[in-house]
Amino acid sequence: MESTHHGAHAEHGARSAATEHEHEHGHDHPEEDWNDEEYVAYWLERQTGRAEERRRHFMMFRALITKMPEDEFSYINLGAGPGYLDEVLLEQFPGAQCTLVDGSLPMLVEARKRLERFGERVEYVQANLATPDWAGAVTGPFDFAVSSIAIHNLRDPRRIRDLYAETFRLTGHGGMFLNLDYVRPARPSLAPLGPWVAKDHEAGLRRGGGHDMPGTLIEQLGWLSEAGFSTVDVVWKNMNTVLLCGLRDHLHMPEGEGGHAAEGAHGHSH
Numbered sequence: 001m002e003s004t005h006h007g008a009h010a011e012h013g014a015r016s017a018a019t020e021h022e023h024e025h026g027h028d029h030p031e032e033d034w035n036d037e038e039y040v041a042y043w044l045e046r047q048t049g050r051a052e053e054r055r056r057h058f059m060m061f062r063a064l065i066t067k068m069p070e071d072e073f074s075y076i077n078l079g080a081g082p083g084y085l086d087e088v089l090l091e092q093f094p095g096a097q098c099t100l101v102d103g104s105l106p107m108l109v110e111a112r113k114r115l116e117r118f119g120e121r122v123e124y125v126q127a128n129l130a131t132p133d134w135a136g137a138v139t140g141p142f143d144f145a146v147s148s149i150a151i152h153n154l155r156d157p158r159r160i161r162d163l164y165a166e167t168f169r170l171t172g173h174g175g176m177f178l179n180l181d182y183v184r185p186a187r188p189s190l191a192p193l194g195p196w197v198a199k200d201h202e203a204g205l206r207r208g209g210g211h212d213m214p215g216t217l218i219e220q221l222g223w224l225s226e227a228g229f230s231t232v233d234v235v236w237k238n239m240n241t242v243l244l245c246g247l248r249d250h251l252h253m254p255e256g257e258g259g260h261a262a263e264g265a266h267g268h269s270h
Protein backbone atom coordinates (compact mmCIF):
# COMPACT_ATOMS: atom_id res chain seq x y z
CA MET A 1 0.00 0.00 0.00
CA GLU A 2 1.17 3.51 -0.79
CA SER A 3 2.01 5.51 2.22
CA THR A 4 0.56 8.95 2.58
CA HIS A 5 2.71 11.73 3.85
CA HIS A 6 2.07 12.32 7.54
CA GLY A 7 1.38 15.94 6.95
CA ALA A 8 -0.78 16.32 10.02
CA HIS A 9 1.85 16.22 12.68
CA ALA A 10 4.67 17.50 10.50
CA GLU A 11 2.72 20.62 9.55
CA HIS A 12 1.56 21.30 13.06
CA GLY A 13 5.13 21.01 14.16
CA ALA A 14 4.05 18.67 16.94
CA ARG A 15 6.95 17.36 18.91
CA SER A 16 7.47 13.97 20.45
CA ALA A 17 8.37 13.78 24.11
CA ALA A 18 11.87 12.80 23.11
CA THR A 19 12.18 15.88 20.97
CA GLU A 20 10.73 18.00 23.70
CA HIS A 21 13.22 16.57 26.15
CA GLU A 22 15.99 17.50 23.74
CA HIS A 23 14.61 21.02 23.55
CA GLU A 24 14.80 21.31 27.28
CA HIS A 25 18.48 20.59 26.98
CA GLY A 26 18.96 23.09 24.21
CA HIS A 27 20.27 20.76 21.46
CA ASP A 28 19.67 21.22 17.78
CA HIS A 29 17.82 18.49 15.96
CA PRO A 30 15.91 17.96 12.74
CA GLU A 31 12.18 18.66 12.91
CA GLU A 32 9.98 15.63 13.59
CA ASP A 33 9.05 14.02 10.30
CA TRP A 34 8.98 10.23 10.25
CA ASN A 35 9.37 10.20 6.48
CA ASP A 36 12.60 12.13 6.66
CA GLU A 37 15.70 9.92 6.69
CA GLU A 38 17.63 12.52 8.63
CA TYR A 39 15.02 12.73 11.38
CA VAL A 40 14.72 8.94 11.58
CA ALA A 41 18.54 8.62 11.84
CA TYR A 42 18.50 11.23 14.61
CA TRP A 43 15.68 9.42 16.45
CA LEU A 44 17.39 6.03 16.13
CA GLU A 45 20.62 7.44 17.52
CA ARG A 46 18.81 8.86 20.54
CA GLN A 47 17.36 5.45 21.40
CA THR A 48 20.76 4.10 22.42
CA GLY A 49 20.76 6.52 25.36
CA ARG A 50 17.34 5.21 26.39
CA ALA A 51 18.10 1.55 25.76
CA GLU A 52 17.57 0.40 29.33
CA GLU A 53 14.21 2.12 29.71
CA ARG A 54 13.05 0.95 26.30
CA ARG A 55 14.14 -2.64 26.93
CA ARG A 56 12.10 -2.65 30.12
CA HIS A 57 9.07 -1.54 28.10
CA PHE A 58 9.57 -4.31 25.56
CA MET A 59 9.99 -6.87 28.37
CA MET A 60 6.58 -5.86 29.68
CA PHE A 61 4.99 -6.68 26.33
CA ARG A 62 6.84 -10.00 26.29
CA ALA A 63 5.62 -10.83 29.79
CA LEU A 64 2.03 -9.99 28.88
CA ILE A 65 1.78 -12.19 25.79
CA THR A 66 -0.26 -15.09 27.14
CA LYS A 67 1.32 -17.76 24.96
CA MET A 68 3.85 -20.54 25.50
CA PRO A 69 7.02 -20.07 23.43
CA GLU A 70 6.10 -22.96 21.13
CA ASP A 71 2.55 -21.77 20.47
CA GLU A 72 1.66 -20.59 17.01
CA PHE A 73 -0.02 -17.21 16.93
CA SER A 74 -0.09 -13.95 15.04
CA TYR A 75 0.22 -10.34 16.03
CA ILE A 76 0.20 -6.93 14.44
CA ASN A 77 2.39 -4.02 15.52
CA LEU A 78 0.95 -0.55 14.81
CA GLY A 79 3.65 2.04 14.18
CA ALA A 80 6.32 -0.64 14.64
CA GLY A 81 9.19 1.63 13.66
CA PRO A 82 12.57 -0.12 13.57
CA GLY A 83 11.18 -3.38 14.98
CA TYR A 84 12.84 -3.30 18.42
CA LEU A 85 9.79 -4.79 20.09
CA ASP A 86 9.38 -7.35 17.33
CA GLU A 87 12.94 -8.55 17.75
CA VAL A 88 12.14 -9.30 21.40
CA LEU A 89 8.82 -11.02 20.66
CA LEU A 90 9.95 -13.05 17.66
CA GLU A 91 12.92 -14.34 19.64
CA GLN A 92 10.84 -15.33 22.64
CA PHE A 93 8.02 -16.89 20.59
CA PRO A 94 9.37 -18.92 17.67
CA GLY A 95 5.78 -19.76 16.68
CA ALA A 96 4.79 -16.12 16.24
CA GLN A 97 4.04 -14.49 12.88
CA CYS A 98 3.97 -10.73 12.82
CA THR A 99 2.73 -7.91 10.65
CA LEU A 100 4.58 -4.64 11.06
CA VAL A 101 2.67 -1.54 10.05
CA ASP A 102 4.41 1.79 9.74
CA GLY A 103 4.02 4.80 7.51
CA SER A 104 7.70 5.56 7.33
CA LEU A 105 9.82 3.99 4.64
CA PRO A 106 13.12 4.74 6.44
CA MET A 107 11.74 3.02 9.55
CA LEU A 108 10.64 -0.03 7.57
CA VAL A 109 14.09 -0.23 5.97
CA GLU A 110 15.56 -0.32 9.49
CA ALA A 111 13.06 -2.94 10.58
CA ARG A 112 13.89 -5.16 7.61
CA LYS A 113 17.56 -5.03 8.54
CA ARG A 114 16.92 -5.81 12.18
CA LEU A 115 14.43 -8.61 11.53
CA GLU A 116 16.00 -10.17 8.45
CA ARG A 117 16.86 -13.38 10.30
CA PHE A 118 13.17 -14.05 11.01
CA GLY A 119 12.49 -14.32 7.27
CA GLU A 120 8.93 -15.15 6.30
CA ARG A 121 7.65 -14.79 9.84
CA VAL A 122 7.50 -11.04 9.29
CA GLU A 123 5.31 -9.05 6.94
CA TYR A 124 6.10 -5.37 6.38
CA VAL A 125 3.26 -3.04 5.50
CA GLN A 126 3.78 0.61 4.70
CA ALA A 127 0.52 2.33 5.56
CA ASN A 128 -0.71 5.52 7.12
CA LEU A 129 -2.62 4.93 10.34
CA ALA A 130 -4.17 8.38 10.03
CA THR A 131 -6.77 7.04 7.60
CA PRO A 132 -8.90 3.87 7.90
CA ASP A 133 -7.48 2.43 4.65
CA TRP A 134 -4.57 0.82 6.46
CA ALA A 135 -6.86 -1.92 7.78
CA GLY A 136 -7.47 -3.12 4.22
CA ALA A 137 -3.74 -3.60 3.71
CA VAL A 138 -3.37 -6.26 6.41
CA THR A 139 -4.84 -9.71 6.79
CA GLY A 140 -6.34 -10.55 10.18
CA PRO A 141 -7.55 -11.81 12.47
CA PHE A 142 -4.63 -11.38 14.82
CA ASP A 143 -4.29 -12.91 18.27
CA PHE A 144 -2.59 -9.77 19.56
CA ALA A 145 -2.26 -6.18 18.49
CA VAL A 146 0.62 -4.24 19.99
CA SER A 147 1.81 -0.67 19.69
CA SER A 148 4.61 1.24 21.39
CA ILE A 149 4.89 5.05 21.59
CA ALA A 150 3.24 5.44 18.20
CA ILE A 151 -0.49 6.15 18.27
CA HIS A 152 -0.23 9.57 19.96
CA ASN A 153 1.37 10.70 16.68
CA LEU A 154 -2.09 10.71 15.14
CA ARG A 155 -2.94 13.63 17.46
CA ASP A 156 -6.65 13.65 16.65
CA PRO A 157 -8.72 11.98 19.41
CA ARG A 158 -11.51 11.02 16.99
CA ARG A 159 -9.02 9.34 14.71
CA ILE A 160 -7.48 7.44 17.61
CA ARG A 161 -10.93 6.26 18.71
CA ASP A 162 -11.58 5.01 15.19
CA LEU A 163 -8.17 3.35 15.01
CA TYR A 164 -8.97 1.45 18.21
CA ALA A 165 -12.21 0.24 16.59
CA GLU A 166 -10.37 -0.81 13.42
CA THR A 167 -7.85 -2.65 15.60
CA PHE A 168 -10.65 -4.33 17.54
CA ARG A 169 -12.17 -5.61 14.30
CA LEU A 170 -8.83 -7.11 13.30
CA THR A 171 -8.42 -9.10 16.51
CA GLY A 172 -9.76 -12.62 16.76
CA HIS A 173 -11.55 -14.46 19.54
CA GLY A 174 -9.47 -14.06 22.70
CA GLY A 175 -7.61 -11.16 21.12
CA MET A 176 -5.60 -8.74 23.23
CA PHE A 177 -4.49 -5.21 22.42
CA LEU A 178 -1.45 -3.85 24.27
CA ASN A 179 -0.77 -0.18 23.74
CA LEU A 180 2.15 1.62 25.38
CA ASP A 181 1.86 5.33 24.84
CA TYR A 182 1.87 8.80 26.33
CA VAL A 183 -1.30 10.25 27.77
CA ARG A 184 -2.22 13.81 28.64
CA PRO A 185 -1.91 14.66 32.35
CA ALA A 186 -5.31 14.46 34.06
CA ARG A 187 -5.13 18.24 34.65
CA PRO A 188 -2.83 20.90 33.20
CA SER A 189 -2.07 21.95 36.77
CA LEU A 190 -0.09 18.72 37.20
CA ALA A 191 2.52 19.92 34.70
CA PRO A 192 5.18 20.94 37.25
CA LEU A 193 5.26 17.40 38.64
CA GLY A 194 7.26 16.12 35.64
CA PRO A 195 10.44 18.15 36.15
CA TRP A 196 10.00 17.90 39.92
CA VAL A 197 10.02 14.08 40.15
CA ALA A 198 12.92 13.89 37.69
CA LYS A 199 15.16 15.43 40.33
CA ASP A 200 14.99 12.26 42.41
CA HIS A 201 16.62 9.81 40.00
CA GLU A 202 16.39 6.85 42.34
CA ALA A 203 12.59 6.92 42.22
CA GLY A 204 12.62 6.06 38.53
CA LEU A 205 9.68 8.33 37.76
CA ARG A 206 9.88 10.00 34.38
CA ARG A 207 7.41 12.11 32.52
CA GLY A 208 6.84 10.85 29.01
CA GLY A 209 5.16 12.90 26.33
CA GLY A 210 4.29 16.56 26.36
CA HIS A 211 1.10 18.19 27.52
CA ASP A 212 -0.41 18.16 24.06
CA MET A 213 -1.07 14.43 24.03
CA PRO A 214 -4.43 13.48 22.53
CA GLY A 215 -6.20 12.01 25.57
CA THR A 216 -6.02 11.54 29.32
CA LEU A 217 -5.79 8.05 30.73
CA ILE A 218 -9.50 8.00 31.54
CA GLU A 219 -10.37 9.16 28.01
CA GLN A 220 -8.10 6.55 26.47
CA LEU A 221 -9.73 3.77 28.49
CA GLY A 222 -13.11 5.06 27.35
CA TRP A 223 -12.04 4.99 23.70
CA LEU A 224 -10.91 1.38 24.05
CA SER A 225 -14.23 0.39 25.58
CA GLU A 226 -16.16 2.25 22.90
CA ALA A 227 -14.07 0.46 20.29
CA GLY A 228 -15.51 -2.82 21.54
CA PHE A 229 -12.90 -4.17 23.95
CA SER A 230 -14.90 -5.81 26.72
CA THR A 231 -12.23 -5.44 29.40
CA VAL A 232 -9.81 -2.54 29.50
CA ASP A 233 -7.14 -1.87 32.06
CA VAL A 234 -3.89 -0.06 32.75
CA VAL A 235 -1.28 -2.72 33.36
CA TRP A 236 1.57 -0.28 34.03
CA LYS A 237 2.01 3.46 34.42
CA ASN A 238 4.94 5.78 35.04
CA MET A 239 3.76 9.40 35.16
CA ASN A 240 2.26 9.94 31.69
CA THR A 241 3.53 6.79 30.04
CA VAL A 242 0.96 4.02 30.24
CA LEU A 243 0.58 0.47 29.05
CA LEU A 244 -3.07 -0.12 28.25
CA CYS A 245 -4.64 -3.50 27.72
CA GLY A 246 -7.87 -4.23 25.88
CA LEU A 247 -9.35 -7.71 25.75
CA ARG A 248 -11.73 -8.61 22.98
CA ASP A 249 -13.69 -11.03 25.16
CA HIS A 250 -11.97 -12.95 27.96
CA LEU A 251 -8.44 -13.52 29.06
CA HIS A 252 -7.22 -16.66 27.30
CA MET A 253 -4.45 -18.34 29.25
CA PRO A 254 -2.27 -21.20 28.07
CA GLU A 255 -3.45 -24.62 29.28
CA GLY A 256 -2.70 -25.19 32.96
CA GLU A 257 -1.65 -21.59 33.60
CA GLY A 258 -4.43 -20.58 35.93
CA GLY A 259 -7.03 -19.73 33.33
CA HIS A 260 -9.69 -21.43 35.45
CA ALA A 261 -8.76 -19.58 38.64
CA ALA A 262 -9.61 -16.08 37.54
CA GLU A 263 -13.12 -14.76 37.08
CA GLY A 264 -14.09 -14.81 33.43
CA ALA A 265 -10.84 -16.41 32.34
CA HIS A 266 -10.94 -19.26 29.83
CA GLY A 267 -8.32 -21.86 29.12
CA HIS A 268 -7.20 -21.54 25.55
CA SER A 269 -8.77 -23.86 23.06
CA HIS A 270 -6.31 -23.95 20.15
Ligand SMILES: C[S@@+](CC[C@H](N)C(=O)[O-])C[C@H]1O[C@@H](n2cnc3c(N)ncnc32)[C@H](O)[C@@H]1O
Pocket residue numbers: 006016034078079080081082083084085101102103104107127128129130147148149150151153154
Ligand atom coordinates in the same frame (compact mmCIF):
# COMPACT_ATOMS: atom_id res chain seq x y z
C1 LIG B 1 8.33 7.03 18.42
S1 LIG B 1 8.37 5.95 17.01
C2 LIG B 1 8.12 4.37 17.84
C3 LIG B 1 8.57 3.20 17.02
C4 LIG B 1 8.42 1.84 17.71
N1 LIG B 1 7.04 1.50 17.95
C5 LIG B 1 9.20 1.80 18.99
O1 LIG B 1 8.60 1.75 20.05
O2 LIG B 1 10.44 1.80 18.92
C6 LIG B 1 6.80 6.27 16.25
C7 LIG B 1 6.52 5.45 15.02
O3 LIG B 1 5.20 5.71 14.58
C8 LIG B 1 5.22 5.83 13.16
N2 LIG B 1 4.11 6.69 12.74
C9 LIG B 1 3.87 7.97 13.10
N3 LIG B 1 2.76 8.43 12.51
C10 LIG B 1 2.29 7.41 11.74
C11 LIG B 1 1.16 7.27 10.87
N4 LIG B 1 0.30 8.25 10.68
N5 LIG B 1 1.00 6.09 10.24
C12 LIG B 1 1.86 5.06 10.42
N6 LIG B 1 2.94 5.14 11.23
C13 LIG B 1 3.15 6.30 11.88
C14 LIG B 1 6.56 6.46 12.87
O4 LIG B 1 6.95 6.27 11.52
C15 LIG B 1 7.46 5.76 13.86
O5 LIG B 1 8.00 4.59 13.34
